[in-house]
Amino acid sequence: MEELGEMDCPVLKRFLKDDSGKCLLLDCRSFLAYSAGHIRGAVNARCNTIVRRRAKGAVLSMDQILAGDEEVRGRLRSGMYSAAVLYDERTPDAETVKEDSTLMVVLNALNRDASGTHIYLLKGGYDRFFSEYPEYCLKTKSLPPLTSQSSIDSGCSSCGTPHHDQGGPVEILPFLYLGSALHASKKEVLDSIGISALLNVSADCPNHFEGAYQYKCIPVEDNHKEDISCWFLEAIEFIDSVRDSSGRVLVHCQAGISRSATICLAYLMKRKRVRLDEAFEFVRRRRSIISPNFSFMGQLLQFESQLLATSCAAEAAATVSPLLGPKSSTTATSTSATPTSPFIFNFPVSVVNSAYLHHGPITTSPGC
Known part of the structure; x- marks a missing residue:
């Protein structure tokens, strides 16, 4: 050779x-x-x-x-x-x-x-x-747990975060962290890992430190009727804007299990050009309790299909960058207006890969 x-x-x-x-x-x-x-x-x-x-x-x-x-x-x-x-x-x-x-x-x-x-x-x-x-x-480095059991037990009562939450927030990428409302309520935890922005994927969890960090809210509930996919591209642009400013963003919902995990999976699929099963395993290794509900898994599968179709079309047209869109140069701000979804959601539960069910049940109850 x-x-x-x-x-x-x-x-x-x-x-x-x-x-x-x-x-x-x-x-x-x-x-x-x-x-x-x-x-x-x-x-x-x-x-x-x-x-x-x-x-x-x-x-x-x-x-x-x-x-x-x-x-x-x-x-x-x-x-x-x-x-x-x-x-x-x-x-x-x-x-x-x-x-x-x-x-x-x-x-x-x-x-x-x-x-x-x-x-x-x-x-x-x-x-x-x-x-x-x-x-x-x-x-791969593992983050230390929260400073003490008492800090966990104090919890974030206004968000109803369960006390079984794992240790501290986990690093998905050097600029992207995944965690819960409990983590988002602990300023010493946020500062210890250099968080500069928070992406709050919930309709009712407060932003505790307005003025100290940049916030963006995605007001979705954790149920099978919610369309979280309509927020994927906006969330990805927000994460990119934090990355481009050399910051770090914590993506959280209430328990850091379903909604925030879904956003992190969508980001990896879009920006790292990986399939859903690979992204899921990557995130699960860092936070083993992740479990997007059935509807969110279906929307992620549909997002994967859309990305693959885009990739193949780009290859046929001999264009540059098969999956990556242009980086966002606009700093995203907190908003409650629901954008128009680019995805038509019509997903039968039977298409969910059974491999995703292997490590625990996929949740359907709110609050995850």
Whole structure:
């Protein structure tokens, strides 16, 4: 395989230590694997399986492989990287790279769009590098629980947050946290994790610290008649606006189980280009009690179908960025007006994947 050189782990370590700005590190594993742990500075390079099938063997572009990473693509096209290093879980050498693997898809895209950049495979992949240089890897960190049991028991009585709530809010992405009304009522908790904005996904939970944080309200109830999907795009834009201002947002409802989890799932599906089952497992690993109600799961499935249709249409038209829409440059503000939903909701309960029911019941009662 003439296009792909090989790099040993000690060589990559020297690159990362001495000249990391010249080396583009591409993690070719799944979103879940990348999120659980990756080499410092690595970018997750992946492609939606539907788009790959529709491409029918054609070489995909880096715009599709790295949709959402505009700065990386720009540096790549400008020849600012002297080397691009690819890795998966444990492929030992270039000769064993499979033709249908993500590694091969990314290699072909680099050969098409990044002329002049030397391309290497990291021998042994993430497993070997982590075993030799764990200090150069980032592993998923768990947040500490709330300071004491008494702080949990004090609760947020006005919101009816149950006392079985898990520890503290959990980090979904570096700028996105998921939690409950209890967490939103504890200023010391919000400050300890650097929260600058709160997305309140409830009709009756108060905003406790107006003036101290930026707030946005999505006034929905947790029942099968509620259309939460009509808020997806507005919520995503609000989260993006917080991210773009280098802030952190806590998405919460009453218990942090159904409504706020639904918004986080929609964000991951839209911005990280992942399927619902992968997004669900990713969030569940961080907050195991999440359980969107049947109606919300149906709306998420419909949102997934819409995103996939958009992706395939974009591929057919050879457009840039198959799933990502433009970033919002407008700072969102709190509103109670219901926007027009872009989704027609007509969902039979039977279409819900039974895998989502495996880790606990999907709730239908209000207050989650």
